[in-house]
Amino acid sequence: MSDKTPDLHAAYALDSPEDHKRLYAEWAGDYDEGFATREDYQLHIHTARAFVGAGGQGPVLDVGAGTGLCGAVLARLGVGPIDATDISAEMLDQAMRKDIYRDAIEADLNEGIPVPRESYSGIVSSGSFTHGHLGPEALTALLRVARPGAQFALSINAQHYEKVGFAEALHRLAQGQIRNLTLPEVRIYGDLASGPNKDDTALIALFERA
Template sequence: MDDPDLDAAYALKTPDDNRALYANWADSYDSSFADEADYRLPQIVAFVLADVMRGSGPVLDVGAGTGLVAQNIPDRDALEIDALDISPEMLAQSAKKGLYRAYIEADLTKPVDIPDEIYGAVVSAGTFTHGHVGPEAIDTLLRIAKPGAVFVLSINSEHFSAHGFEAKFAAIESEIAQLDFRILDIYGPSGPPEHQNDKAHIAVFRKRPV
């Protein structure tokens, strides 16, 4: 079978679609997608996290995939980072890199078996996007975050508009503080021409009380 590609990923509809696509993509994701598409989001998200987290941990990487966020966090050896993903094949790739403390196979569109208030930082790149995860998952992430935890979540900007993220952030206004959005390119200049204008909102906020 040919490697899946970005357009196939954006066209997914269900968690089972995601499991099936990423099972086939895991082996070649870093080379056939991230390198070829000049995919910059994980590095951007990792750098923003390092800038705002001020040592708070442990960190949960949501939709960790092959580990590109953790790979790009400066001084990551000083941090405890857990990987959460629906795809065991993607988690297996990240495990080969030895970047994470724990590997959690879970579907974020459903309740997840993680205790309340255990993470000091929650980070995500490329998972709040077309055909993947919607705004409802933010409730779960708030539940498992400690008071004061920092969040750095990339949200594909078209997905943000189409799936009610603005309303979601308004609805959780009393639970979060210091909300800030940075809007950045997902792909660099050598990425796919038809995706050159794809942007992500990087949502940075803290869980109250800060």
């Protein structure tokens, strides 16, 4: 294990699945208090509320669930059942301790999700479509496991959205695979944040599978 505590800068610089597994194995035990609370992280709250506000319902797949921050908000809002998927077994272990998930699925989204087609009525993701993490190519795997009419709420770091081609990918999908796309912009962190990324924003891609 590294002597350096994992941080957002290290997470944004990740390059391979092995890098992800290594960093999040180190970060899992301290993520909620050492990052989310300290930095007044709010994106999971915005994402869950947007999903519910758009009429989202279970069964839901929480993509890049991490320690279960977004799932916990969904559960408080009465959404369920919820399954968690993440590349990190250690993060999923923390998530399952919250006793809000029906199942945990360890998977690299770029290689697909080992569940049957059309398994979910809702897909949420908070914090995974960002620098060093997932790009628009992962949307195909999510559409495969979504039922027709399934509600999506995917947070996408605003800088990442512009940089890696989400606009083009979503425009292409809107030609027949998705419908009712909206992109509200939200702050990733609250007023108590003090780090260099405290003013960062994200777009929440809200749409339904056609």
